[in-house]
Amino acid sequence: MKVGILNVQWLNNMGSVLLAFAVQKKLDQMGIENEVINFMTQKLDECGEIPSVHKEEKASSFKKIENFNKFRKNHLRLSREYVGISEVDGMDYDAYILGSDTVWTPLRVHDNEAYMFYFEFCKDKPVKKISWAASIGSESKKDLGMMEPILKERLMNFDYISVRERETVDFVQSLTDKDVIHAIDPVLMLDKKDYDELLENSENNFGNYIYAYLFDNVEGGYETINKLSSHTNLPVISNVKDLKRIDNLLFDSEDDGPCEMLEKIVSADFVITDSFHVMIYAILCKKPFVAYSRMGSGIRLRNMLEDLDLSSKFLLYDEDGFEEILKPIDYEHVFEIINQWRDSTMEFLKDALND
Numbered sequence: 001m002k003v004g005i006l007n008v009q010w011l012n013n014m015g016s017v018l019l020a021f022a023v024q025k026k027l028d029q030m031g032i033e034n035e036v037i038n039f040m041t042q043k044l045d046e047c048g049e050i051p052s053v054h055k056e057e058k059a060s061s062f063k064k065i066e067n068f069n070k071f072r073k074n075h076l077r078l079s080r081e082y083v084g085i086s087e088v089d090g091m092d093y094d095a096y097i098l099g100s101d102t103v104w105t106p107l108r109v110h111d112n113e114a115y116m117f118y119f120e121f122c123k124d125k126p127v128k129k130i131s132w133a134a135s136i137g138s139e140s141k142k143d144l145g146m147m148e149p150i151l152k153e154r155l156m157n158f159d160y161i162s163v164r165e166r167e168t169v170d171f172v173q174s175l176t177d178k179d180v181i182h183a184i185d186p187v188l189m190l191d192k193k194d195y196d197e198l199l200e201n202s203e204n205n206f207g208n209y210i211y212a213y214l215f216d217n218v219e220g221g222y223e224t225i226n227k228l229s230s231h232t233n234l235p236v237i238s239n240v241k242d243l244k245r246i247d248n249l250l251f252d253s254e255d256d257g258p259c260e261m262l263e264k265i266v267s268a269d270f271v272i273t274d275s276f277h278v279m280i281y282a283i284l285c286k287k288p289f290v291a292y293s294r295m296g297s298g299i300r301l302r303n304m305l306e307d308l309d310l311s312s313k314f315l316l317y318d319e320d321g322f323e324e325i326l327k328p329i330d331y332e333h334v335f336e337i338i339n340q341w342r343d344s345t346m347e348f349l350k351d352a353l354n355d
Contacts, residue, residue, distance in 0.1 A: 001032060001033065001094040001095060001353065002033045002034065002035075002093050002094050002095075003027060003032055003033065003034040003035075003093060003094065003095045003096070003097055003353070004034070004035065004037045004079070004091060004093035004095070004096045004097070005020060005023050005024060005027075005034055005035065005036045005037060005096075005097050005099065006037050006039065006096060006097065006098045006099075006103075006116060006117065007019055007020050007023070007036070007098070007099060007100065007101065007103065008101065008103065008113075009036055009038075009072065009076065010038075010039070010040045010041075010050065011050070012049060012060045012064060012065055012068045014258050014261050014275070014277055014278065015101060015187070015275065015276060015277030016101065017068060017071055017072065017076070017258050018187050018258055018277055018281075019099065019100050019101055019185075019186050019187060019277070020036045020076055021071075021075055021076060021198075021258075022186035022187045022189060022190050022194075023036075023097060023099050023100070023132065023186045024036060024076065024077065025190055025194055026186060026189055026190065026349075027097075030349070030350075030353070032353060034077075034097075035077045035078065035079050036076050036077060036078050036079065037078075037079045037082065037091065038078040038079045038080065038081045038082060039082045039088065039116055040081070040082070040083050040084075041084065041111065041112045041113055042083065042084060042112075043083055047060070047062075047065075048060070048062065048065040048069075049065065061254065061255050063255040064254065064255045064256065064257060066257075067255065067256065067257025067258075067259070067260060068257045068258065070257060070259075071198075071257050071258045071259060075197070075198060079091075084112060085112050085115050085116065085121065088116065088121045089121055089122075091121075091122070093127060094127055094128065095127055095128035095129070095130060095352075095353060096119065096122060096127060096128070096129050096130065097130045097131075097132050098117055098119070098129075098130065098131045098132065098134055099130075099131065099132030099133055099134065099186055100132055100133035100134060100135065100164060100185055100186050101133075101135055101137075101164075101185075101276075102135045102136065102137035102300075103117040103131075103134050103135065104117065104118075104134050104135065104136045104137075104147070104151070105135075105136065105137050105138070106136065106137075106138055106140075106143040106146060106147055109146075109147065109150055114154075117134075118154035118155075118157055119154075119157040119158065120154070120157065122157075123156075123157040128159050128160070128352065128353070129157055129158050129159050129160075130158070130159060130160040130161075130162075130349075130352045130353075131158055131160070131161050131162055131163070132162055132183055132186060132345075132349070133162055133163065133164035133183040133184065133185050133186060133345075134161075134162070134163050134164065135163065135164045135165055135168070135300065136163075136165070136168055136171075137299070137300060138299065139167060139298075139299040144171060148175065151172065151175050152175040152176070155172070155175055155176040155178070156176070158176075158178065159178075159352070160178070160181075160348070160351070160352035161176065161178050161179070161180045161181065162180065162181035162182070162183035162345070162348055163180060163181075163182065163183070164182075164183065164184075164185055164300075164303075164304075165299050165300060165303045165304075166182055166303050166306070166307060167299060167303055168299075169181075169182050181344070181345075181348045182344075183344075183345045183348055184338070184341045184342055184344075184345045185276075185277075185280060185304070187277055187280045187281070187284075188280050188283070188284065188338060188341075188342075189342055189345060190284075191284070192284045192285060195262060195281075195284075198258065198259045198262055199259065199262060199263055199266065201259075202259075202263045202266075204263050204264075204266075204267045206237060206250065206264075206267065207235075208234055208269050209234055209235050209236065209237050209250055209267075209268060209269060210225060210228055210229055210232070210234050210235070210236045210237070210268065210269060210270045210271075210272065211236075211237050211238075211264045211265055211268035211270070211271050211272070212225045212236055212237070212238040212239070212240055212246070212271075212272045212273070213238070213239045213240070213261070213271075213272075213273040213274075213275050213278045214238075214239075214240040214241065214272070214273065214274050214292070215241075215274055215275055215294065216241070216274055216294045216295065216317070217240075217241050217242060218274050218292040218293075218294065218317040218318075219317060219318045220292060220315055220316070220317060220318045220319040220320055220321060221240075221272055221273075221274060221292045221317075221321075222240075222242070222245045222246070223320050223322070224272055224290060224320060224321040224322050224325065225238070225246060225272050226245075226246070226247045226248070227320070227322040228270060228272070228322055228325060228326075229247060229248040230247070230248075231322070231326075232269070232270075234248075234269055234270070235248050235249065235250035236248055236249055236250055237250050237251060237253050237264055237268070238252060238253065239252070239253045239254050239256060239261075261278070262281060265278065265281050265282055265285060265287065266281075266285050268282075268287060269287075269288070270287065270288050270289065270325055271287045271288070271289040272289065272290055272292075272321070272325065273289065273290075273291055273292070274291065274292040274293070274294050274301075274317075276291075276300050276301055276304070279291040279301060279304075280304075283308070283310075283334065286329070286331045288325055288326070288328075288329065289313060289325065290313050290315055290321035290324050290325045291305065291313055291314055291315065292315050292316070292317055292319075292321070293314065293315065293316055293317055294317065295317060298314075298316075301314055302314050307337070307341070308334050308337050308338065309333060309334065309337065310329065310334065312324060312327070313329075
């Protein structure tokens, strides 16, 4: 059996490419032949990115793009390149795994991504079609109401369905007669040691520091960073929108690719973030952390932290997290939950791939 992995690995985003790595690594460990399908919605622009990615944001730096491309080259087994949907009908796999993250986002429900991520391109082929921890990424009643008839029809394409957010399970289950499983995110399916190959060339000599990754300007995040730095006398390595708001900056890590980000997290004394997968890796590394909700996307972090009995570590965008980040975390208990969740997800994968 050969499995094609579908996700958004073409994005220059740590979670997007780390997910591709994690799904591939887990299938390798299961002894299943696989490759990541190198699908892009459209050609890269002069900045080296999909144009829509930075429509409202500045484009990534060329150094960052170089680091992400190096990661893809060195750590992912990619298929040949597919740009748009004109050639994808010719793909030939025994099974497809869609995983993971916000592959069912309401923002992309009518474009080329949807054609791929709802298996429209292979719905009539006698191949297995599996979702692993797919996410809608929204709890908005308006979004879910819009998605309901679309999902109801497109879920008919799937043989096995799992979603990542616990609150999404009942909604998706109401739209299909297939069992909908609550699966763990692929990045958390692996152990910390499984990422060691990504850190082989690490030369971290930064000393002690706070690592801050804020995609949005979450007010409470900046307040927590500066209070914690003042209290601990630790400098800050940061990847944030407004560097001027960091009082004790060691250096800006805006150009980091996935390996460089993991390097910063694994050696940090504290982690402050609004990124789902920065948070996930901080948990794998058993770091003191707090995770901030971005406007309109709280379900992802909130559900995960509730599931791990870490709900106090979830903060709204304007909350002060200084006292919370100093509270110890019972990681022995957290990993008891993680291991049970991994076991149930592995059962799902084995059933789906060995049936």
